[in-house]
Amino acid sequence: MEYDVVIVGAGPSGLSAAIRLKQLAAEQNHEISVCVIEKGSEIGAHILSGAVIDPIALNELIPDWKAKGAPLNTPVTDDRFMILTEANHIPVPNFMLPPLMNNHGNYIVSLGNVCRWLAAQAEELGVEIFPGFAAAEVLYGEKGEVVGVATGDMGIGRNGEKKSGYTPGVELRGKYTLIGEGVRGSLAKELQKKFNLRDGVSPQKFGIGIKELWQIDPAKHKPGLVVHTQGWPLDSATGGGSFMYHLEDNQVAVGFVIHLSYENPYLSPFDEFQRFKTHPSVRDFFEGGKRISYGARAINEGGLQSIPKLTFPGGALIGCSAGFVNLPRIKGSHNAMKTGMLAAEAAFEALKGGATGGDELAAYPEAFKASWSFKDLWKVRNVKPSLKHGMWIGTLLGGIHMWLNDLGLGFLVPWTTPHAKADHETLKLARDCQPIAYPKPDGKISFDKLSSVFLSNTNHEEDQPIHLQLRDPSIPIAKNLPMYDEPAQRYCPAGVYEVLRDDSGNNPRFQINAQNCVHCKTCDIKDPAQNINWTVPEGGGGPNYPNM
Structure with a gap:
């Protein structure tokens, strides 16, 4: 199938790129064929984010989004930040926080629903969207340039045998x-390696975000309330924090982000x-409520100094494939x-x-370097590297x-601090760390992994075929287990990896529950031996x- 532009991924960047291409085509009467493929079974199926969205890009892309029914229904009305101790909390007044941290003017949303709406706008413009098809292979031309995907x-x-279907x-x-x-992404990894796109930039840094959606007691619900915390239960050496966002219909999105630079393999x-x-x-927010959904995904945290070269012969990286997350925000x-819009504009002009x-x-x-997006990341570029000194x-x-x-005094901090280590290099040996005793879940507020994956x-x-591939099947038991007590059994938020033993507690073996x-x-990022290679499963598989 031949197109002018092929877009992999129906997230915010891919759909915005598709819409912008078709807008330009209509404005300038120059026909362009565009397709978007998405590995999720439907648009939004694999989208997970907090999310409080800054509408600045949406205002540019579709200025009349309110009239067109975009699902941005809950403006932020109350913005709180707390530091948690084990038994109490310390509120941080808003006037102490940098103005860029202010969430007023932003909206609490389901990013999955926003993507579904964006997809509808794209299809109205003539974009062809194919959910349930995972891009598994990059196609190269005679000169090594990218000519599409399969x-x-x-x-x-x-x-490996062919079944009846x-x-x-x-x-x-x-x-x-x-x-x-x-x-x-698996294709982005390949392209960054093949075209040396990461040469001269800091290693990308990551966090894992784990989220639940709750239906809570209406008496406790405060539409538009945004709460962020730092502190307990993490120690100062472990970066991270929480969010609670009160949406419409008595729903609350609650989640926790932990930086994957953590050191203790027992975490x-x-x-x-x-x-x-x-x-x-x-x-108290959740007592008497009901948990209705669960999910997890990695988050780019490296910021400006971790963004790779954005282009390669025949294409470009957009959105989180490159890593444009503003971590403190x-x-x-x-x-x-x-x-996505900037890449679309460049492709259209070409x-x-x-x-x-x-x-x-x-x-x-x-265009990126001249944009407000670059400035957004420039202002916070040294925040993540500062955390090497501990959370506080x-x-x-x-x-x-x-x-x-x-305050316009950025010239006083002209430097950009690089990231020293990739996240898979930060674990200490198990013998140098203390195991962590986690309380048993009560099934009301706290839960186990398997019941969570069900949701x-x-x-x-x-x-x-198992899409979680081991480059060397011996490493989990021969190396990771004695050195790190095989951390995959803990860093995976879905119970995919287990170390099983016989009835006498001996003969350990590594089991992958890929389903x-x-x-x-997270496994592709945090495995200390970089032995796990995450690849796309059959299209439509996954959450x-x-x-969400």
């Missing part, structure tokens, strides 16, 4: 290919989140949308000028940096988030 075969058995993958060829897979992000909800200042959707593809869209990174000193240093930029509606065909995978990519 979807994975459907109906392949666990041992076998359907071969499809080649989607484009003059330009925009990669908007999201965090740690379990899932269990830290469950423990957080039992805090006296948090628990906990926001990336506005930058994802903007970078095609309008008669380009046949295979070249680099040099106008895209130039790092937060103070980062706060000073943001205040100076907000994510995750499904993979049982008889399909549980919620596609968060099916209705409103």
Whole structure:
């Protein structure tokens, strides 16, 4: 199938790129064919975010979004920040926070529902969208340029045999290919390596965000309330924090982000989140309520100094495939949308000028550097590196940096601090760390992993190739277990990885429950041996988030 532009991923960046291409085509009477492929079973199925969205990019893309029924229904009305101790909390007055941290003017949303709405706008403009098709392979031309992607075969058995329902993958060829897979996408990894896109930049840094959606007692619901916390249950050496966002219909999105630079291999992000909800200042919101959804995904945290080269022959990286999240604001959707729009504008101008593809869209990174998106990340570029000094000193240093930029005194901090280590390099040996005793879940406020995965509606065909590949099958037991007590059994928020033993407690073996995978990519990021390679499963597999 031939197109002018092929877009991988129907998230905010990919859909914004598709819409912008068609808008320009209509404005300038220059026909362009655009397709978007999405590995989720439907648009929004794999989208998970907090989310409080800054509408700055949406205002540019679709100025009349309110009249068109965009699902931004809950403006922020109350913005709170707290530091948690084990038994109490310390409120931080808003006047002490840098102005860029202010959420007034933003909206609490389900990003999945926003993407569903964006997809409808794209289809009205003539964009072809194909959910349930995972881009499994990059296609290269005779000169090594990218000429499109191929979807994975459907109906392949666990041992590689073709089943009765076998359907071969499809080649989607484009003059330009925009990669908007999201965090740690498998094609983006390949392209960054093949074209040396990460040369000269800091390693990307990541967090894991774990989220639940609750229906709470109407008497406790405060539409528009935004609460962020730092502190307990994490120690100062472990970065992270929580969010609670009160949406419409008595719903509350609650989540916890832990920076994947943590050191203790016994730490379990899932269990830290469950423990957080039992805090006296948090628990009351959820008592008497009902948990209705669960999910997890990795988050880019490296900021400006971790963004790779954005273009390669025949295409570009957009959104979280490159990493445009503003960490202290906990926001990336506005930058994802903007970078998708900027890449679309560069591709349109090239095609309008008669380009046949295979070249680099040099106008895209130039436009990014001149955009408000670049400025958004420039102001906070030293916040994440400051956290190497610990949560409290790092937060103070980062706060000073943001205040100076907000006051127009950014010239006093002209430097950009690089990131020293990738997240898989930060674990200490198990013998040098203390195991963490997590409380047993009560089934009312705190829960176990398997009941949580059930709420994510995750499904993979049982008889399909395992999409979580071990480069060396011996490493989990021979190396990771004695050195780190195999941390995969804890950093995975879905119970995918287990170390099983016989009845006498001996003969450990490593088991992968791939059908549980919620596609968060944490294993691909945090495995200390970089032995786990996350690849796309059969199209449509994975979580099916209705409103996350």
